[in-house]
Amino acid sequence: MTETSNGPMTAPADRPKDLPSPDDGAVETARFQGTAPVxxxxxxxxxxxxxxxPGVRGRFLILTHMGPDPDALGACEGLRLLLEQGFGHECVVATHGKVHRAENVALLETLELDLxxxxxxxxxxxxxxxxxxxxxxxRHTxxxxxxxxxxxxxHHRSPQTDDGASEVPHEDVRIDLGATSSMLFEYLRDAGVALDLRTASALFCGIRYxxxxxxxNASPLDEEAYIETFKRGDRSKIAAIDNPPLSRSYxxxxxxxxxxxxxxxxxxxxxxxxxxNPEHVAEMADFFLRMKGCSWVVAGGAFEDSYVLSLRTDYAFGKAYPLIERVLADEGSFGGHGHIAGGRIPMEDPGQSAIGSIERRLLKNALAVISASGEEGAEAPDGRRLDE
Ligand SMILES: [Mn+2]
Incomplete structure (x- = not known):
């Protein structure tokens, strides 16, 4: 999940459209001293x-972030196939935290993933x-x-990749890639492991998502992986995952x-x-971004002991990461890439008044971004209802 990582700060500029995104330009790929990654x-x-x-030899545990999304799940399945079929090891994929979003639940259930x-x-x-x-x-890992x-x-940027120091023997972090699932496709391709229906479908859903x-955020490897995994995937299951049944709470x-x-x-x-359901925050951000005249969306909601924030920008407007940094203004943790960002503010007292004061601060910070950029709309502090 991109929405939970911490990262180095970038200096705020006056106009959000002109802010450099931390993932602009820089391409950091682990090279492994000329050896192929696989x-x-x-x-x-x-x-x-x-x-x-002997008791543990050849047995590996595959993990991802809490509340795994399709790219996390797809990459887990790709790595499972690589370890089992490519290297002859045993492995278990274990997940942490409940999966909430309808598409993610559909992926788990439709492909019957063994987690x-x-x-x-x-x-x-x-x-x-x-x-x-x-x-x-x-965080959340x-x-x-x-x-x-x-x-x-x-494929998320991190403080570690910036200074090049890592204690992990095999660290492959490529912030120029759209999906971690594409990276695992490359490993499987290079190892000569044939994709089965389930793994191809899971990888495809990860890249698609x-x-x-x-x-x-699509690189040439993402394009190749998307096409090859779609060819080898189960198309009726892929379609079912894309249109999952939605709960009443949605x-x-x-x-x-x-x-x-x-x-x-x-x-x-x-x-x-x-x-x-915390995923409804991100779903509402996606929902509103489609409105004509809307260039960016800030959606938030309190779930359990956190206030969850999602930020989306359209393609013309600019990157989401520097915007969420300014909307959160040093509260909580955040992360993001491209036009998607998310954050989380821990709440010691998750009562209504605490939620209200967080929301007032977020609104004030978001409006400050607008007024700094000279956009219309800042002078009407109450904003416009959507049903007017
Ligand atoms: Mn990902």
């Missing part, structure tokens, strides 16, 4: 096997941990103290969001108070 990984895992005792509960997993039964679509230092993390596959069908949140949201010039802001 061969480097093979060597790291083989060395781990050699150094470990273990992290909390019910005996980590001492493995000789090493591999992490996908996140990094050990990111749980890694055991032992065994150690041997490999990281990710993170690149919006190659419309954003429609309740649509109604609530429509009455709560306000338009301030190019911004729609929908701060929903308490929500029944």
């Amino acid at each position: 061969e480097h990984l093979r060597g790291v895992l083989a060395a781990c096997c050699e150094a470990s005792v 273990a509960e992290y909390d019910a997993t005996d980590v001492s039964a493995f000789c090493g941990v591999l992490l996908v679509d996140t990094q050990p230092s990111f 749980v890694v055991p103290a032992a065994p150690s993390v041997l490999a990281v596959f990710d 993170d690149t919006a069908d190659l419309s954003r 429609y309740r949140h649509v109604a609530q969001a429509l009455t709560t949201a306000r338009q301030h010039g190019p911004l729609i802001i929908a701060l929903l108070g308490r929500v029944e």
Whole structure:
């Protein structure tokens, strides 16, 4: 999940449209001293096997961030196939945290993914941990103290990649990639492992989700992976995952969001108070971004002991990451890439008054971005209702 990582700060500029995004331009790819990534990984895992005792030798644990999205799940499935079919190891994929979003639940159920509960997993039964679509230092990522993390596959920027220092023997972080699933496609391709229906479908859904069908952040590898995994995937299942049944609470949140949201010039802001499902915050952000005249959306809602924030920008407007940094103004944690960003503010007292004061601060910060950029809409502090 991009929406939970911390990252180095970029200096705010006056106009959000002109802000450089931290993922602009820079391409950081682990090179492994000229060795192909898949061969480097093979060597790291083989060395781990050699150094470990017979009971755990050759058994690896694959983990990702909490509340995994399709790219995280797709990459887990790709890595599972690589370890089992490419390297002849055993592995378990374990997830942490409930999956809420309808598309993600549909992916799990339709493809019948074999996932273990992290909390019910005996980590001492493995000789090493591999992490996908996140990094050990990111929030909302749980890694055991032992065994150690041997490999990281990710496309999110991180403080670690900036200084080049890492204790992970195989760290493949490519911020020029649209999806971690594309990276795992490359490993499987280079290892000569044939994609089965389930893995191809899972990888495809991951690439589709993170690149919006190659419309954003898509590199040539993402394009190749998208096409090849679609060819080999189960098309009726892929279609079913894309149009999942929606819960009644989804429609309740649509109604609530429509009455709560306000338009301030190019911004729609929908701060929903308490929500029944944290994924509805991101869903409402996507929903409002489609409105004509809307260039960016800030949606938020309180779930359990956190206030969850989602920010979206349209393609012409600019990157989401520097905007969420300014909307949060040093509260909580945040992350993002391209036109998507998310944040989370921990709440010690999740009562109505605490939620209200967080929402007032977020609104004030978002309006300050608009007035700094000279956009119309800042002079009407209450904004415009969407049903007017
Ligand atoms: Mn991803």
